[in-house]
Amino acid sequence: MEFLAINAINLQELAQVKQFYADITSDLRKKGIHQWDYFYPNHFVIKNDLKNGTLFGVKEEHHLIGAIVLNMNQSKQYLKLHWEEQSGRPLIIHRLAVHPLYQGKGIGKKLLNFSEEYAFKKGYTSIRLDVYAQNPEAVGMYERAGYQIRGTVKFPLRKVPYLCFEKIISTIN
Secondary structure (H helix, E strand, O other): OOOOOEEEOOHHHHHHHHHHHHHHHHHHHHOOOOOOOOOOOOHHHHHHHHHOOOEEEEEEOOEEEEEEEEEOOOOHHHHHOOOOOOOOOEEEEEEEEEOHHHOOOOHHHHHHHHHHHHHHHOOOOEEEEEEEOOOHHHHHHHHHOOOEEEEEEOOOOOOOOEEEEEEEHHHOO
């Protein structure tokens, strides 16, 4: 598949982004993966991402097929973890997702590569993220990309923990 550019998504595309995440949430639940639900990611979270210019996406024929949020907002649960990079400036990945009709085509990897290039160019020292422990495709993607597990966190109303990953920017080619 020929990849299109990854760009910031604007607030005028809120309805499309909400539908994108709703489609993914529905697909995850059909697979027995209860990572997201109909309360998260919600309208307010998505709108905030768009307002802050932190949601980036890839489109095919004006349809959003992959998205990622990049910012410095770490969950307070991250404070108890032993990160390798302690003194620098971490970039945090949130809500990396690929539409079900486009999964398995390298779009997730492209979004991950984009985040690494973004982090390098903007002077971040590491990348951190959390991923639902029972989402084997997502966990595998991060492991194959060289991210290291630093521990687990639990979020309210979630029964399954999330694995926390880190990649040091100096290890990014």
